[in-house]
Amino acid sequence: MESSPAAGDAGAVLAQARTSTVQLGGWGRYPMVEGHEEWSEDLQGSTQGAALTRGLGRSYGDASLPACTRDRVVNSSLADRFITFDPDTGVLRAEAGCPLWRVNRVFLPRGWFTPVTPGTHYVTLGGMVAADVHGKSHHRDGCFGEHVTLLKLRVADGRIVECSDEAERDLFRATLGGMGLTGHILEVAFRLRRIPSPWIWQESERTPNFEATLSSLQAAKTWPFTVCWADFLNKGSRAGRGIVMKGRWAEPHEAPKAPPSFRRPVTVPFVFPNWFLQPWMVQVFNWLNYLKHGPRLRAGIIHPETFWYPLDTVQYWNRVYGRRGFTQYQCVLPVDGGWSRHRAVLELLQRHRAPVFLCVIKDCGAEGRGTLSFPKPGISYALDMPVAPSTQPLVDALNEFVIAEGGRVYLAKDAFTRAEHFRAMEPRLDAWERVRRTWDPQRRLRSAQSVRLFGDQP
């Protein structure tokens, strides 16, 4: 018998055995696997003996999916309480399932914000640690892990361990970007930052071609936040044209007096048919988006959610891609070779006729503390593409190019990279695997991704 003070009501439920498996997928809805997902407010209790913890499922590929149907996956998102907040230091400690949107809604109006946010606020703090997420501020503020002060983990042998840069440093650093494979993340403490106002001052300009886009993004390094949207479906000299956005927190005298009201998103209610989203529709959208901006520099105050989380205005937008699912290929390439090496990516995509429906380009700063964290100095490309039989050869070709250029791919997005490719682009993998061997010699913690990339047994 389950005791459930204040729980949801199952009176309306269809008769179902509680042990039934469900279809689990990441944000890209590819791959989908059968698995047991366990939900509980008691994260510390439920992670005992579990193979993996997942949060809101916003990693795109197979990072949050079980290695096999037998494995127990714990969903952390009901464990979402704040634990302590110190207004002197800005350090907030919370249960790992706490979503970033809850942090924002409580602390943004009080003049605090996370120094690093990904492009969606529907992520848990545990997920932000596991992927060591980065955002528009990476060239200045690094990854989320740079601002984490303490983690509480349940490691593979069942012990509860607190780690930080002072205590169990190897474990701490291997957990930042460790995709949840070094221990179940139970609690996260990190430092919020004071902001002058909750509004954003944004300036944006459109750029007529790929080189102009990259140069403009590089020139914007003095801004705290930069990001760029680019049109990779266009041909010829217009390929790679885009809009570069630069932002900073507005000063109190610039900002509206009222705090920003939070928005309720609209929801895509069902999974669209596969044929719905066609390249020509995205081409039209890209043209309109580019033309709508106009040729002149635009500047002004905008809503913080519009700036940080433009895609969150539509819940479950991933359903538009249909049952085939989609993948986001994200890689970082060094800039020292000049833009011609970057244009080679664009040309490779065009040779493969890759349907890049969305391309986001970001500036990456120095490598951070996380042993396996994605960013390194260079330019990061995030390319959304529907999954098709041609996806695997395309990803293989891109990865071979990335290896030759000294770049790497982002595990939180990945569903297609081959183990040998990942090892070739990741010289730090040995160091990370050493830490993992120390804490989990039997590889009890595992995921579909760790089977694919690290040779774990399913």
Place this chain on the structure above:
Amino acid sequence: MKVVLLGATKGMGRALARLMAARGDQLFLLGRDLDDLQRSARDLEIIAGSGSIGAGYCDLLRPDSFSGALEQAATALDGFDTVVITAGLFATQEELEQDESARRDLLTADFTNTIQLCELARARLLARGGGTLCVFSSVAGERARKPVILYGAAKAGLSYYLEGLDHKFRAQGLRTVCVKPGFVRTGMTAGLKPPPFAGQPDDVARIVLKAIDRGRPEVYAPGIWRWIMLLIRSLPRGVMRRIEF
């Protein structure tokens, strides 16, 4: 408002308490796990931004704990005007059919003892001239259905009682709010396959808070369940015997 909550550590109760804390209501938490109550109290204090939130022991299976718990809450809040009960037990029909003690516990907690607690709360609220008593029943109490016969029977009795309170005491200032949630994704429904129109605790909490503020005697959450249950109530017996929900 000065609110006493039983069941605010989890699920819809947690979501409702957060909305109340965010707008500055004074809260006192009741429950049976004092450590867990303290964790929720700290969470709510951070959301509220100021003030402290107390907690006390109360267990739906221990009716002797009720009176002391309400007294403790009244002392801490210097009197309260609202009582919210979201706590309850749940188990599937199969589990309840097989396990006699689980069956006794569920029927006792969700019907007898919830009503015993409501009676004490009613007396206290009426003594101070009125107030709000908000209790979570269920759409399971609307029509007997195969997967929720025992749970539904307890909730049907509870809904009946709450309607009676509204009839008799509304004129004296007691506002009874009977909440009838449909399927909501929480720890209680974990592992059950969500039907169409499954709700989220935060959405339910917003609907319930509005109902409390307006003193609506009955509220379905999410709202679509009012129409779903209207349909199910109108199905003939012959159909109910055949279908599995």
